[in-house]
Amino acid sequence: MRCGEFHTSYAADMAIFDTRRGRHALAVFLVALFTVPFFATSYWLDVLNRAAIAVIAAMGLNILTGFTGQISLGNAAFLAVGAYATAFLAGHGVPFLVACPLSGLIAAIAGMVFGIPSLRLKGLYLAMATLAAHFIVEFTAVHWESVTGGVAGISIPSPSIGPLHFGDDRRLFFLIVPAAIAHLWFAKNLFRTRVGKAFVAIRDQDISAEVMGVTVFRHKLLSFAVSSFYVGVAGSLLAYQARIISPENFPLALAIDYLGMIIIGGLGSVLGSVLGAVFLTLLPEFLRILTGALSGSYPQLIQLFTPLKLGVFGLTIVLFLVFEPDGLADLWRRTRNWFRLYPFSY
């Protein structure tokens, strides 16, 4: 019977999995995840793909905001940069395996440019500076019609790797979900390295970090770059999945949604990014099913759906901030520990 965790070496302390059982559980989960496309309907695969894309974007934002402590309202803009880069590249015949990472790199450069004010600005001021990024990118997307297609939008050919075509959501699942897993794996390991630890040090106290020998500005910019790369790749996958993108795909509300995801999931937590992104992507679907089920007897409900979605989103954020400030990830950790150590937990 277990009653706690005891680590006897630094290696054990740094391990990703506390227990062998955790590793097995994850393996079982992944195997189960990849059987989903064989029975789910194409709409639910569309939802799952959108959730996986949101996971990558939320992970990216969490690296910047949750781990490095730099608030950003520009993530919808970086998503747009990634998506439009893909639209341009794919439209000129660049294959998926080149276009997707390249779009991430272009977004990373954009992120570094807009991250420069972080040298001088913190908190609310940085939020305003990154908000400017949002409006600049939006303006460009609307008016640079030769590249972005303007308000009418632009279509993207379906991705293919060699002879394999990923034309529908069932096939895209095998492209998007592994990409999400790879990005999570990288993020999880990033925070076991010196760079990752430096990010956390800056978040906790930037002056102490500087005193300890962390080059604050370089690491802030690096954090912007890594974060924007993630968001850019998410944008690229979004473009391939939606097949048509327009400035309407990247409203400011989306940037707020992503912040909501990492707050609900858990700031500074890889698992939190996953849980928050999945939770907020599925929330409107469940609301839709609920309003759909009730609209037989109350036909007016269909008009209430859109405002209801926003209302529930707001209420969820407030409730989480008050009752569960560390998010779903912490809720999960405590639940798991309670069961694992039952009945003799310290």
Add this chain to the structure above:
Amino acid sequence: MHLILIAALLAQEIKVGGIFDLTGITSDVGKSFAQGVRDGVSWTNDNGGINGKKIKLVDVDYGYKIPEAVAAYKRMTGDDHVIMINGWGTGDTEGLKAQVNADKVPYISASFSGHLTDPTKTPYNFFVAPSYSDQLRAWLSWVKDDWKDKSRAPKVAFFYGDNAYGKSPIEAGRRFCKENGIELTDEEIVPGAFQDATSQLLNMKQKGADYAYINVTTTGVSTIIRDARKLGLATKFGSNPYGFGEALPAVAKDVAEGVTGVMPDVPWGENVPGMKKLEEFHKKNHPGDAHDTIYVRGWTYVLVWSEALKRADKSGQLTGDGVKAALETLKDFDLGGLAQPVTYTPTDHRPATRTAIYMVKGGKLVKQAEYDMPRKPEWLGL
């Protein structure tokens, strides 16, 4: 055994998708259209359905957002397996056209964008009215007839929204002005939703426009004409079928006097044979509601596509391709005077080219003239 029964029941139902705007920037007219379509469907189901089969309308409010429309489209084709879709906006319809082609789903939308009329490019897109481009050409023809001062050409301005719907007929309008001796002096762009148009109107005043065509929806039109009245402009305003209707004098009151509009469908309650069933349905189901020409438009849509479903069903081709082929057999299909007779051919998806111009007089919509635009081949898809 139960499965067979359920399958048999499902076979008696034809699923049709509905993508409507009930909460977005065009919901001022979108709600009326959606109700027209829903009522048209229940009337059809009460009157024999599709050769005995019921239509099931799977509808959704997409809030005039292209991404929402794409998600709704995926859900309808992937999960609900609808046979065709009754859509709404220009941006989403034009955005979805490639996917609609790939999936072979007839997409009959309330967008009259001229870009959707060329079957070599958009074989699965249909609508029920003259295109926005033909509507603007008809209105410009009215301007020519209305202009009495022969010493100079009339000066015209275009107001349009910064979206696919607003911009759709503008290129056609520019060319028509050039070819017909009308001076296009000014183009003003307004945002999707706006409360004030003073700065655009002041620009237009400087250019001295005699006429202005407003290509937005009713709420936007009433904002523009209200601000024009405040500035004391003498410009004569006109609008398209989503900016003009019974709602305009109701919202803008006396400011709407003298405003003209293109009306492909008759006003609610007009004395035409086709109106009888609408009025009976209205009295029976919701006598307290007020309706307008856009509600009538919703009905005309159902009348057209339910006829195509009937023809496709009769020939045993109840598939996307079958419905498309059936639509293309419609020739001068009579809508009982609710709108012009509809014709689609495999090489031309312009349903009609004739349209009426109405004017607000004493708070009522009064017909001024009718114009028939020629089916020029170079206008196809423009």
